[in-house]
Amino acid sequence: MKRDSRLSGVLHVLLHMAQQPGPFTSETLAKAMTTNPVVIRRIMAGLRDLGYVRSEKGHGGGWRLACDLSKVTLRDVYMALGSPSLLAMGNRTEAPGCLVEQAVNAALDQAFRDAEALLLSRLGEVTLAMLGEDLRKRLGSRKIHDISAHRA
Template identity: 45%
Template sequence: MSDTRLARMLHVLVHMHLLGGGETSETIAKMLNTNPVVVRRTMAALKEKGIVRSAGGRSGGWRIAKGADEITVEQVHDALQTGSAFSIALSRDHITCPVEGAVNTFLDQAMADAERALRTRFAGTTIQDLANAFV
């Protein structure tokens, strides 16, 4: 099953930046066709990392906590997920088999290379960059 949280939260953050104001969990939930409870849980993870802040009351809701040029895709990714972005698992069915060992070594190195490249790209791209790509 694919994890769409990163794509969905980047979408939300770009909209929040472009709209310049706060958005309620209900508004974000409508945008994403999901439940406000799911939005609050996901936004809480972003809040914990200082990406968004929340306020209660009539003019409350979620707001971006810092400039769009200061929030990287990597920061959003790390707020939502720990560990590798890849879900490919190595086989451990035949740990004494040299073929399985060679395959696992190859896959492990390839995923490490891909993870480094992905993280470099994520670290070098901000919410502002994504907004600029839209405009």
């Protein structure tokens, strides 16, 4: 099955936004992501609803960060996307009458729940500010990364 890359994508956008004052139009962001402005609006909609970013129409409009980056975790961003399913696998039938399948489901569910919990926990440990710090180290001597000079 195709892998969902919305979390990866939206984090990429947010981190770029944290490097420059903004605002950023969906078109600018889309170019940097090699995608379509509508896709940007789509993945940003949830973050806007939760107040992590703001959007404005018209001249000089676009997207701006509207949160404390040290208070928002990757888990928060994930939830802003609507908490899409984390695992690519699942049970054939959720509430089977067959006892055999119930036994199988019980074993798998336990493993699935543990893995999901760990993943959410890990995402909850990382703030956007920490991502920005890591980026600064990677940039090293280089100057601020301008989004207009974006290379995939």
